[in-house]
Amino acid sequence: MEEKKVNEYLEKTTVELKLKDCSNRTIESYIFFLRPFLESIENPESMALDDAKKFLAGLIGRYSNKSRALAISSLRFFFKRVVDRPDIFVKLEVPKKQRTLPVVLSxxxxxxxxxxxxxxxxxxxxxxxxxxxxxxxxxxxxxxxxxxxxxxxxxxxxxxxxxxxxxxxxxxxxxxxxxxxxxxxxxxxxxxxxxxxxxxxxxxxxxxxxxxxxxxxxxxxxxxxxxxxxxxxxxxxxxxxxxxxxxxxxxxxxxxxxxxxxxxxxxxxxxxxxx
Structure with missing residues (x-):
């Protein structure tokens, strides 16, 4: 997708997140994952579910489960509030949280x-x-x-x-x-x-x-x-x-x-x- 079009979609996403009273940190995190996703596709309104899955699969090994869950949440939000594609957002499942015990000092x-x-x-x-x-x-x-x-x-x-x-x-x-x-x-x-x-x-x-x-x-x-x-x-x-x-x-x-x-x-x- 052309950079101009990418920025238009990101601007729309930012507006929707602000309307939900999301913090600046949440907005930055969503945009962090949405930008490379949009750059990897041609048109979010006609793309296939497999395109989204391919992008998310590429995050495995590079990001933790928690970060990948955030990436999925950003895509789900995009396909629910910015581009109306329920056929995609309902099928994007958040991975199970890794249950690791925190490091504690004596x-x-x-x-x-x-x-x-x-x-x-x-x-x-x-x-x-x-x-x-x-x-x-x-x-x-x-x-x-x-x-x-x-x-x-x-x-x-x-x-x-x-x-x-x-x-x-x-x-x-x-x-x-x-x-x-x-x-x-x-x-x-x-x-x-x-x-x-x-x-x-x-x-x-x-x-x-x-x-x-x-x-x-x-x-x-x-x-x-x-x-x-x-x-x-x-x-x-x-x-x-x-x-x-x-x-x-x-x-x-x-x-x-x-x-x-x-x-x-x-x-x-x-x-x-x-x-």
Whole structure:
């Protein structure tokens, strides 16, 4: 398909996504997969189902199940809201989700990561991610007014699913963060002055700190979120409360942490000991 026609279809798709109040991140993700798909066909209004299947099959081995599911969702949306082809969108099935247990740091590894931060700002970022269980995209968009230092709490504004969410931060950390905010009065965001920090920037900071701390695990900002949830569970926190803190819509999503809580496994009494 000609580039002009591709851009016309992408513009129509963007408008439809905005009408559904989708986030910019969702729109970018859909366009990411739709562009090469449209470039690979001649006309979406007359193409065969096999053309869509051929494109999706080409993603296998290059993208995870989660990413391929996103690609299928983008095509389904396109053939439902932009080009009316129910004969295609109803037959595009989303692959099964890969059920892999998340990587979790021990409490001592979290301490080591904080000590290895290298810079005061990096230390605050690590503590914030672990203290509140935030997604990295939520962290970079936090503004000073989102934090209530008197209550050691804050609000995620329009997080995943475009929802607001209350979160808690450690009392011991609240004063440290408040001092940082007071020392940076020109910051529009907690950790940046003009535009939000990029999520990639945070990922690099965490990766370097993990290397300095000699942690032999794949450590990302999301690892701290997983560790936050798991450690709360190990300390006896209610699963429904953890669900609310994480902003999970479904309790089953939160339930995965019951499978990675090592401390709870260690506390299990073998039936042999009861004989």
């Amino acid at each position: 409490v001592e590894e979290v301490r080591s990561l904080i000590r290895a931060a290298g810079f005061a700002k990096t230390e605050l970022i690590i503590k914030m991610l672990y203290s509140a269980g935030l997604r990295v995209s939520e962290l970079v968009n936090l503004k000073p007014l989102d934090i209530d230092f008197n209550e050691s709490s804050g609000w995620v504004r329009k997080g995943k699913g475009r929802k607001d969410r209350l979160f808690k931060i450690a009392d011991s950390f609240s004063k440290q963060l408040q001092k940082y905010v007071k020392n940076h009065p020109d910051n529009k965001y907690i950790f940046s002055e003009g535009n939000p920090l990029t999520t990639r920037n945070i990922q690099i900071l965490i990766k370097k700190a993990a290397k300095r701390a000699n942690i032999n695990k794949r450590v990302t900002p999301h690892t701290l979120r997983h560790s936050f949830a798991t450690h709360l569970l190990e300390n006896g926190e209610n699963l429904a409360v953890i669900q609310q803190l994480l902003g999970h819509e479904n309790l089953e999503t939160t339930r995965i942490y019951t499978h990675v809580s090592q401390e709870q496994i260690k506390k299990v009494k073998s039936p042999l000991d009861r004989l």
